[in-house]
Amino acid sequence: MDMVPYTIAALDRLRRQAPLIHNITNFVVMETTANILLAVGASPVMAHCRAEVEEMVSLAGALVLNIGTLQEDWVEAMCLAGKKANALRIPVILDPVGAGATQLRNRAVRTIMARCRITVLRGNASEVLSLVSADVRTKGVDSSLDLSDAGVAAAKALARDARCIVAISGAADCITDGHRVCRVDNGQPLMTRVTGVGCGLSAVTGAFCAVADGNTGCFDATVAAFGFYALCGDRAIRTSDKPGTFFTAFLDRLYDTGPDEIRALLKVRET
Amino acid sequence: MDMVPYTIAALDRLRRQAPLIHNITNFVVMETTANILLAVGASPVMAHCRAEVEEMVSLAGALVLNIGTLQEDWVEAMCLAGKKANALRIPVILDPVGAGATQLRNRAVRTIMARCRITVLRGNASEVLSLVSADVRTKGVDSSLDLSDAGVAAAKALARDARCIVAISGAADCITDGHRVCRVDNGQPLMTRVTGVGCGLSAVTGAFCAVADGNTGCFDATVAAFGFYALCGDRAIRTSDKPGTFFTAFLDRLYDTGPDEIRALLKVRET
Amino acid sequence: MDMVPYTIAALDRLRRQAPLIHNITNFVVMETTANILLAVGASPVMAHCRAEVEEMVSLAGALVLNIGTLQEDWVEAMCLAGKKANALRIPVILDPVGAGATQLRNRAVRTIMARCRITVLRGNASEVLSLVSADVRTKGVDSSLDLSDAGVAAAKALARDARCIVAISGAADCITDGHRVCRVDNGQPLMTRVTGVGCGLSAVTGAFCAVADGNTGCFDATVAAFGFYALCGDRAIRTSDKPGTFFTAFLDRLYDTGPDEIRALLKVRET
Numbered sequence: 148m149d150m151v152p153y154t155i156a157a158l159d160r161l162r163r164q165a166p167l168i169h170n171i172t173n174f175v176v177m178e179t180t181a182n183i184l185l186a187v188g189a190s191p192v193m194a195h196c197r198a199e200v201e202e203m204v205s206l207a208g209a210l211v212l213n214i215g216t217l218q219e220d221w222v223e224a225m226c227l228a229g230k231k232a233n234a235l236r237i238p239v240i241l242d243p244v245g246a247g248a249t250q251l252r253n254r255a256v257r258t259i260m261a262r263c264r265i266t267v268l269r270g271n272a273s274e275v276l277s278l279v280s281a282d283v284r285t286k287g288v289d290s291s292l293d294l295s296d297a298g299v300a301a302a303k304a305l306a307r308d309a310r311c312i313v314a315i316s317g318a319a320d321c322i323t324d325g326h327r328v329c330r331v332d333n334g335q336p337l338m339t340r341v342t343g344v345g346c347g348l349s350a351v352t353g354a355f356c357a358v359a360d361g362n363t364g365c366f367d368a369t370v371a372a373f374g375f376y377a378l379c380g381d382r383a384i385r386t387s388d389k390p391g392t393f394f395t396a397f398l399d400r401l402y403d404t405g406p407d408e409i410r411a412l413l414k415v416r417e418t
Numbered sequence: 419m420d421m422v423p424y425t426i427a428a429l430d431r432l433r434r435q436a437p438l439i440h441n442i443t444n445f446v447v448m449e450t451t452a453n454i455l456l457a458v459g460a461s462p463v464m465a466h467c468r469a470e471v472e473e474m475v476s477l478a479g480a481l482v483l484n485i486g487t488l489q490e491d492w493v494e495a496m497c498l499a500g501k502k503a504n505a506l507r508i509p510v511i512l513d514p515v516g517a518g519a520t521q522l523r524n525r526a527v528r529t530i531m532a533r534c535r536i537t538v539l540r541g542n543a544s545e546v547l548s549l550v551s552a553d554v555r556t557k558g559v560d561s562s563l564d565l566s567d568a569g570v571a572a573a574k575a576l577a578r579d580a581r582c583i584v585a586i587s588g589a590a591d592c593i594t595d596g597h598r599v600c601r602v603d604n605g606q607p608l609m610t611r612v613t614g615v616g617c618g619l620s621a622v623t624g625a626f627c628a629v630a631d632g633n634t635g636c637f638d639a640t641v642a643a644f645g646f647y648a649l650c651g652d653r654a655i656r657t658s659d660k661p662g663t664f665f666t667a668f669l670d671r672l673y674d675t676g677p678d679e680i681r682a683l684l685k686v687r688e689t
Numbered sequence: 690m691d692m693v694p695y696t697i698a699a700l701d702r703l704r705r706q707a708p709l710i711h712n713i714t715n716f717v718v719m720e721t722t723a724n725i726l727l728a729v730g731a732s733p734v735m736a737h738c739r740a741e742v743e744e745m746v747s748l749a750g751a752l753v754l755n756i757g758t759l760q761e762d763w764v765e766a767m768c769l770a771g772k773k774a775n776a777l778r779i780p781v782i783l784d785p786v787g788a789g790a791t792q793l794r795n796r797a798v799r800t801i802m803a804r805c806r807i808t809v810l811r812g813n814a815s816e817v818l819s820l821v822s823a824d825v826r827t828k829g830v831d832s833s834l835d836l837s838d839a840g841v842a843a844a845k846a847l848a849r850d851a852r853c854i855v856a857i858s859g860a861a862d863c864i865t866d867g868h869r870v871c872r873v874d875n876g877q878p879l880m881t882r883v884t885g886v887g888c889g890l891s892a893v894t895g896a897f898c899a900v901a902d903g904n905t906g907c908f909d910a911t912v913a914a915f916g917f918y919a920l921c922g923d924r925a926i927r928t929s930d931k932p933g934t935f936f937t938a939f940l941d942r943l944y945d946t947g948p949d950e951i952r953a954l955l956k957v958r959e960t
Contacts, residue, residue, distance in 0.1 A: 167557055167558045167560075169558070173735070174445050174716050174719050174735070175719040175720050175723055175735050176720065177445050177446040177487070178446050178447065178449060178450060178613055178614065178720060179720060181446055181613035181614075182612060182613050182661070182662075182665075185611045185612065185613060185661065186611065186661050186662070190557060190558055190560045191558070191559075191613070192516065192519070192558030192559050193444070193445065193446050193486070193487050194487065194488075194516070194520070195487065195489075196487075196488055196489050196490065196522060198490060198521075198522045199488070199520040199521070199522035199523070202519075202520040202521065202522075203519065203520055203558070206519065206557065206558060207558070215735070216719070216735050216736065216737065216738075217736075217738055217741070218737075218738050219738065219740060245734065245736070248734070248744075248745065248748065249736070249741040249744040249745055250740075250741070250744065251738060251740045251741035251744075252741070286709055286732060286748065287709045287711070287732055287733070287734030287745070287748060287749070288733075288734050289709075289732045340727045340728065340944070341724060341727065342720055342723035342724050342727060342733070343720065343723075387941070389940070389941035389944050389945055390724065390727065390728050390940050390941065390944050391724075391728070391936070391937035391938060391939065391940030391941040391944075392937055392938070392941055394662070394724075395662040395663055395666055395937055396662060396663070397662065398660070398661050398662030399658070399660035399661065399662040399663055402611070402660050402661050402662075403660055438828055438829045438831075440829070445716050448716050448717040448758070449717050449718065449720060449721060449884055449885065452717055452884035452885075453883060453884050453932065453933075453936075456882045456883065456884060456932065457882065457932050457933070461828060461829055461831045462829070462830075462884070463787065463790070463829030463830050464715070464716070464717050464757070464758050465758065465759075465787070465791070466758065466760075467758075467759055467760050467761065467793060469761060469792075469793045470759070470791040470792070470793035470794070473790075473791040473792065473793075474790065474791055474829070477790065477828065477829060478829070665933070666933035666934055666937055667933060667934075668933065669931070669932050669933030670929070670931035670932065670933045670934055673882070673931050673932050673933075674931055
């Protein structure tokens with residue numbers, strides 16, 4: 148598939164429909180995630196209380212689960228919301244923040260994946276690969292490794308086993324459903340020097356999936372989200388290569404990037 | 419009343435007194451709310467633990483309650499703080515974030531309003547009108563409707579029934595105590611594309627009420643807060659019409675807007 | 690000691706080693722703290738759940754405890770993490786946000802200091818001096834007083850009694866281990882008009898201590914952290930004297946300040 152017209156059309160649907168994206172996410176990035184979703188054109192809501200998550204997700208176009216700053220009672224809320232989303236065929240994105248750093252986070256990922264069908268698993272290389280190898284240790288929430296060819300093979304195997312899309316952020320992002328593999332060559336290292344930019348990509352992936360044609364369309368939607376997002380980073384770096392002004396410009400670019408910029412700058416390849 | 423001299427004098431009192439504003443608010447907007455209050459000239463504090471809210475509110479000039487990212491145990495803390503504020507005649511602002519989206523939030527608003535006297539109820543149209551009509555459904559935390567003439571009438575009735583000021587943000591903000599109705603024609607649609615700008619207005623309303631002459635002065639104080647805040651948005655849009663740089667400029671304008679700008683730009687009318 | 694070469698060398702170590710800084714901190718400043726640490730060159734993680742704090746701190750170069758937006762169960766997690774850090778000889782920074790405002794916060798500081806060895810106690814003048822005098826009352830989280838000569842003497846006595854470094858932010862920061870006293874004359878009043886800038890200094894102090902030579906090197910590391918941080922404020926004010934754009938510029942300066950700027954601008958004196 149030619150990702151340029153797909154991404155243009157997906158972004159247009161997103162901005163016209165302004166889907167509600169229900170986030171159960173960590174305290175550090177709640178504001179940034181909301182601002183990123185608003186800039187792209189989606190409508191964010193954060194709600195984590197067990198008493199309301201099923202009702203809230205029923206109004207939503209996608210559910211985004213994120214295990215940063217985890218508390219044990221939040222895992223139960225995530226599972227309740229995830230099962231409801233599954234029943235309503237609403238895409239579920241899981242961001243395994245800090246998996247590979249502590250047992251609590253590893254257990255949380257296993258519990259959520261055992262109890263809900265995940266549409267897209269989005270993380271950095273060490274977070275994702277720690278799920279398949281006990282040797283991978285994450286440095287807090289920052290990746291401890293780059294994605295090698297062996298890492299891509301492991302991601303493909305994980306996608307097949309878990310029956311989900313595995314999407315790994317890095318120097319060249321990698322998205323696989325276990326069969327197809329797409330790489331995104333857009334993006335800037337400075338994006339890792341602003342908190343919430345990775346988590347924001349999980350949320351934007353949810354927004355693109357919310358306007359895709361069913362779960363089968365979510366692979367292309369994920370590739371489009373990654374390409375669009377990284378391309379906005381490429382545009383923002385032209386304004387500033389320092390993190391404060393870079394992030395402000397990045398929000399502006401999420402808001403004003405359109406067909407022309409996507410045609411000129413998108414660098415996605417299927418391998 | 420001519421709102422121009424009132425607003426100038428109220429802002430001057432606020433900046434000289436720097437009242438402490440006690441917020442029990444949601445995780446998404448805590449930082450933004452604090453920065454908005456600091457920019458205006460107030461002194462924010464966030465405290466939600468039942469063991470300290472009564473002591474903290476006793477030091478404060480206003481209490482701001484906000485039910486976004488609600489947990490059930492926070493409602494109890496809000497009621498404790500609200501009752502203490504009532505006893506000390508400290509104004510209480512309630513922001514019913516997401517009312518009309520879930521039963522949890524609807525119940526929380528009813529509980530808080532049954533147990534505390536609210537000075538100002540500040541929300542968007544669907545949040546506020548969902549309190550009087552079961553037909554109004556909020557899209558997460560974003561309004562699903564504009565304020566019609568029937569909506570204004572419903573807001574007036576709610577203000578009389580609940581004996582509070584009802585203040586609704588929108589294309590033309592509407593503030594009523596059940597008898598008088600003021601509209602504010604300042605403001606920019608882009609303000610809805612940055613998270614926390616609505617919640618920040620609730621907090622700024624608290625800051626203006628903190629320096630008003632008793633609860634009877636809180637109607638004018640609320641109108642002044644709405645006018646000043648929206649006017650800062652009008653000034654910020656001259657710097658940028660993109661959300662990242664717009665919000666940065668908005669904080670700058672909350673800090674540097676003074677008598678001259680209020681005289682030149684304030685658009686408040688009593689209807 | 691000449692602080693210029695020390696600060697240059699410490700910053701270089703920090704950026705090369707990118708130490709993991711484990712924060713158990715308040716909801717208001719989590720994002721800002723993470724962005725400040727990332728801009729300086731450290732790797733932040735926020736984790737507060739009792740089930741993971743000991744494992745997380747074991748990966749870290751420093752632990753930063755901050756009692757803003759306190760809940761009672763977090764104190765227990767802070768003590769667990771602090772004791773583990775003590776056992777592993779990892780520096781522990783305590784920021785007593787709002788001490789002197791409520792009994793809950795005063796008790797929390799006493800409990801943490803009784804159960805863990807604190808390396809650096811970092812706060813504003815009324816927060817720190819409230820620990821030694823019941824007469825000092827903090828206005829929410831903002832200081833109610835400037836540091837007098839009597840205040841410096843009280844800080845020295847506290848440092849000796851508690852066997853920790855006491856570091857007080859203000860017009861002229863004051864750092865003492867009970868014997869030596871250093872003052873930092875860099876810094877801008879506008880830094881108090883952006884939330885999280887004080888808490889961010891506690892985190893940056895943790896980052897400098899993480900790359901110091903054992904606890905004995907933490908006094909110089911704390912002075913270096915204070916000098917570097919305030920100097921970045923002096924550079925940022927040249928870009929803007931309004932809080933929104935100032936803070937964005939401050940993050941940029943934390944990222945790009947190097948040896949030349951430290952040589953030209955650092956104003957630290959031992960008294």
